[in-house]
Amino acid sequence: MATIEVRAAVYRGDNGDRLGIEQLQLADPEHGEVRVRVRAAGVCGSDRHVIDGEWQVPLPAVMGHEAAGVVEAIGAGVRELAVGDHVIIAWHQACQRCAECTGGKPWACTRVRSNDSQLPDGTTRWHTADGAAAWPYLAVGAMSERIVVPDFAAIRVDPRVPFDVASLIGCSVGTGYGAVVNNARVVAGESAVVVGAGGVGMSIISSLRLAGASPIIAVDVSEAKLAEAKRAGATHGLIGGADLAERVAELTGGGADAAFEAIGRVATMEQLPGLIRPGGRAVFVGLPPEGQELRIDGLQLAYDGKTLIGSNYGGLVPARDFPRVAQAYLAGELPLDELISTRVPLEEVNEAFDAMRRGERTRTVIVFDEDDTAGAAN
Ligand SMILES: [Zn+2]
Ligand SMILES: [Zn+2]
Structure with missing residues (x-):
């Protein structure tokens, strides 16, 4: 051969x-x-x-x-x-x-x-x-x-x-786009929070702006990354911490409609359901090491009717979604060069x-x- x-x-x-x-x-x-x-x-x-x-x-x-x-x-x-x-x-x-x-x-x-x-x-x-x-x-x-x-x-x-x-x-951009469009199905005017402003997190932020979400709150431990997140479309930047849920609730009037975890860290994954309002969606995009378990408040989940969504490859259908992302980029609606x-x-x-x-x-x-x-x- x-x-x-x-x-x-x-x-x-x-x-x-x-x-x-x-x-x-x-x-x-x-x-x-x-x-x-x-x-x-x-x-x-x-x-x-x-x-x-x-x-x-x-x-x-x-x-x-x-x-x-x-x-x-x-x-x-x-x-x-x-x-x-x-x-x-x-x-x-x-x-x-x-x-x-x-x-x-x-x-x-x-x-x-x-x-x-x-x-x-x-x-x-x-x-x-x-x-x-x-x-x-x-x-x-x-x-x-x-x-x-x-x-x-x-x-x-x-x-x-x-x-x-x-x-x-x-991968990173397609996954972020898919998490917003396919997994969370964010519509214009909804509030969103993104934990982790790395490659995928920044793609989620850009896609949230494309979808018309507002406010878009970026969370990271790095001020430099929060500044980049604002250039990509975030309206607010927060340094993570134990009181994150209260600060997000303040900015969104009781919790975000959609929250995204883009790191794959157990501590931030466990925080995610607390960042959304009753009826909101929490999307898990970051992948943790094998064998890690999460502790989540069961009463809050059931009583507040929250939806937890696992995101594998942003629920992408590549032949459908890649050309859509490319067209949004060419139209100037997704500033991917900045990523x-x-x-x-x-x-x-x-x-x-x-x-x-x-x-x-x-x-x-x-x-x-x-x-x-x-x-x-x-
Ligand atoms: Zn990847
Ligand atoms: Zn198959």
């Missing part, structure tokens, strides 16, 4: 939390698959859970799951895509056939788990120099110069969207995760060519 050589960020688990830049072999796309030349890959939070040992995946792992690029080769039977198409990659490559998939909930697919590190057929197209299988994290392996994915996981996007912005739509704080080459991936661990940078994007940024001339 024909293969090509690709440079990729690989986690082996034998060098602490460091990724190595390795030369891997990538097999040609098979039936129904496409090969994409990755032009931008966002450094998104769930990779950090893996390389910090909090979640287990098959190793060695080709890291990254937030990608955009150009279709470079197509396998037999691919009809929807052509070489040269600009695409955003969906990391949950659902079966497209089961009752959940056909019912508009591909994130709940009963045949393909959303956290699989393999292509839907159970295999991988990547191999190490010595011939061992290497597994694409979340079935994407975005931190690789080229990737192979099923055609339905590569969603065509308007080529006017810069690659770095497009990559974010594949990208830093652009780096693949070789600086470890420093990008270090910055994330320190709570710095809204979002780092790995760019594979210097002209792949929103700031570059098109």
